[in-house]
Amino acid sequence: MNSEPSAWHEWIGRAEQRVDCVTAAPLAALSATLDRDDPAPRPGDLLPPPAHWLYFTPRARASEIGPDGHARSGGLLPPAPLPRRMWAGGRLQFIHPLRVGDEITRNSRIADIKVKSGRSGTLVFVTVHHAIANARGVALTEEHDIVFRDLPPSDAPPAKATPAPTDETFAREIVPDPVLLFRYSALTFNGHRIHYDRSYVTEVEGYPGLIVHGPLVATLLLDLLRRQRPDAQVQRFN
Numbered sequence: 001m002n003s004e005p006s007a008w009h010e011w012i013g014r015a016e017q018r019v020d021c022v023t024a025a026p027l028a029a030l031s032a033t034l035d036r037d038d039p040a041p042r043p044g045d046l047l048p049p050p051a052h053w054l055y056f057t058p059r060a061r062a063s064e065i066g067p068d069g070h071a072r073s074g075g076l077l078p079p080a081p082l083p084r085r086m087w088a089g090g091r092l093q094f095i096h097p098l099r100v101g102d103e104i105t106r107n108s109r110i111a112d113i114k115v116k117s118g119r120s121g122t123l124v125f126v127t128v129h130h131a132i133a134n135a136r137g138v139a140l141t142e143e144h145d146i147v148f149r150d151l152p153p154s155d156a157p158p159a160k161a162t163p164a165p166t167d168e169t170f171a172r173e174i175v176p177d178p179v180l181l182f183r184y185s186a187l188t189f190n191g192h193r194i195h196y197d198r199s200y201v202t203e204v205e206g207y208p209g210l211i212v213h214g215p216l217v218a219t220l221l222l223d224l225l226r227r228q229r230p231d232a233q234v235q236r237f238n
C-alpha cells in the first residue's frame with residue numbers, strides 16, 4: 001500500500017459486518033483471569049463492560065499471519081506499510097447491556113485516518129467505529145484508535161515513562177506478568193507477539209519489555225469499579 005496520505009484516505013468509509021453469540025465459556029475464563037470468584041455464567045446474565053472484546057475475535061488463517069502475529073493485510077484495516085501497530089485509545093458508550101445467549105451483530109467502518117510525523121517517524125492513526133447490537137437494537141458503540149509506526153532507529157533512547165496519577169479515590173495494585181498477558185491474548189485470540197514474546201518485542205520492535213494490551217488496561221480499570229461500586233451502571237468510558 002502506498003504510504004501517501006491520499007492513498008490511506010481511500011480506505012475511509014470501508015465497512016464490514018460480523019455476527020457472533022454471547023457464550024458463557026469466554027466470560028468464565030475472563031473471570032478466572034481477573035482472579036474473580038464469580039458464579040458460572042448462565043443464559044440471561046448481564047455481560048459486564050467491556051467483556052464484548054471476548055467476541056468478534058480475529059479469524060485470519062495461519063497462512064495469512066505476518067511476522068508480528070497480526071494478519072498481513074486484507075479485511076477491514078488498510079494493509080499498512082509501517083511494521084509496528086498498537087492500540088492507541090478508544091471511546092465506549094454503553095446503551096443497554098448484552099446478555100449471555102444473545103445473538104449479536106457488529107457493524108464496523110473506518111471513520112478516519114490521520115498521517116502524522118513524530119520524533120519516531122511517520123505515525124498513521126486509524127479510527128474504527130463499531131456498533132454492536134442485539135435483539136433490542138444497538139447495545140454499545142465504540143471508537144477504536146489504532147496507530148501504525150515505523151521501527152525505531154538502533155540508537156534511539158528508551159522512552160521516558162509517564163508517572164501515573166496519585167489522586168485516585170480507590171486503587172488496586174496489579175503487576176501484570178507474562179501469564180496474565182498470555183491468557184488475555186488467548187481469550188481475545190490476539191496473536192500480536194508484543195504481548196507474550198519477549199525476544200520479539202525487545203529485539204525486533206525495540207520496546208523494553210512485554211506490552212500490556214490497551215483493552216486489558218481498560219478491563220482492569222472497569223473491574224476495579226465493579227469491585228468497589230458493584231451497582232454502578234457504566235454509560236461511557238474513554
